[in-house]
Amino acid sequence: MFDHVRTALLNGFFPFARVCCATCDNRLMIADTDITSGPARPTLVLGVTGCIAAYKACELVRALVKQDVRVKVVMTQAATRFVGPVTFRTLSDEPVTTSLWDDPGSSAVHHVSLAEEADVMLIAPCTANVMAKLASGRADDILSTTALATEATIILAPAMNTHMWRHTATRANLETLRSRGVIVVEPDAGELACGDVGEGRLAALERILEVTQAELSRSRDLVGVRALVTAGPTLEPLDPVRFLGNRSTGKQGYAVAEELGRRGARVVLVSGPTSLPDPFGVTTIRVNTALEMQAAANTVYGDADVVVSVAAVSDFRPEHVAGDKIKKDDAPEALVLVRNPDILAEFGADKGERFLVGFAAETVDTLEHARQKLVAKNLDLVVANDVSEPGAGFGHDTNRVVFVTHEGDEHLSSMTKGEVARRIADKISARTRKTL
Ligand SMILES: Cc1cc2nc3c(=O)[nH]c(=O)nc-3n(C[C@H](O)[C@H](O)[C@H](O)COP(=O)(O)O)c2cc1C
Known part of the structure; x- marks a missing residue:
């Protein structure tokens, strides 16, 4: 099912590839370059x-x-x-x-x-x-x-x-x-x-x-770091044309993947459906459902030093997916939903030396939920945001977040998603400088 995953693996884990500009016919210019041996x-x-x-x-x-x-x-x-x-x-x-x-x-x-x-x-x-x-x-x-x-x-x-x-x-x-x-x-x-x-x-x-x-x-403080980033929504099919989904656009997760890649990390981005182009210098694996996201992320988790889980993974999926479009008159009385796997909690249970970052997008009691998540999922950092606030969360270019760690809370002012990504990368850099 995951040809793209196989290709990524065949290229070597987290291949680093740059695509040149249109004047060069989009040729792959540098593939499998070991960026740890830069000038x-x-x-x-x-x-x-x-x-x-x-x-x-x-x-x-x-x-x-x-x-x-x-x-x-x-x-x-x-x-x-x-x-x-x-x-x-x-x-x-x-x-x-x-x-x-x-x-x-x-x-x-x-x-x-x-x-x-x-x-x-x-x-x-x-x-x-x-x-x-x-x-x-x-x-x-x-x-x-x-x-x-x-x-x-x-x-x-x-x-x-x-x-x-x-x-x-x-x-x-x-x-x-x-x-x-x-x-x-x-x-x-x-x-x-x-x-x-x-x-x-x-x-x-x-x-x-x-x-x-x-x-x-x-610009090079994350050389040698291998990162897995998840982004975007997951869409859970009801039939071949309908799905259950959420409002995540992937903007924040893509900004994180791009920032980590720019600073020298080898990054695999596992993304749900978005309208965003693949970030530069990052291996992107596209998936649709939570189960597909789990399978793709598991393939790369073993070798990752850092995981930043930004994806809004659907908690539930329909128990039955109809093979053909459900006709109006055949609509079921009620939808039966089953739980999707909690990918980040599974990673937390097998954490090892990894640095795990989660996101908590909430509409009430955001900080309380974030602190619970930090402990329950064995994470190092939870980026909490109240998605009901103006100019924050889904679809916006800005975000107002709080970094929740075991050392305490850090409230950041409203800033672009790119700037939030920089601050997350700074945290990762501070931690990896100590351990790598
Ligand atoms: C003596 C002199 C000083 C100038 N100083 C400035 C300046 O400090 N800042 C500025 O934006 N333009 C300045 N200009 C105008 C720019 O040189 C002009 O807009 C030019 O087209 C800029 O070209 P560039 O942006 O391609 O370098 C100055 C022009 C002259 C003749």
């Missing part, structure tokens, strides 16, 4: 744009190279009016790219190879223009195309005139970018190059470096 030095792609503050990017390169970071500079055409590429080339000891049409000296498509090499992409200073391009998904030069193609975390350090910074268009772009997980190091207030005084100066270089270093260490 020792992290790679930062530094985008420099057309601002007076472009000269400060030279200092960033010097400081990062001193910290043993490989820095690959990408400049817009406007940036080259402010600082010459040769300066960055000398400081970074790496080729500098200023055009989509530069010859990279190999058959690689340059923006794709830069995008894939990046552990983190920092754009500093970032113009209002580049913020607008990134927010609208434009890709008309080497910098914006690389930013669109990369799966790495993007950090922006904007610098501009104070009126440009305060403009509603720029504020809207900022919000859009933040909602997609882009990290923004906000500009400082002070005297600007144009003579105005106000917000818009490039943030202090120490602050930009601190955020960049934190993201660089995050």
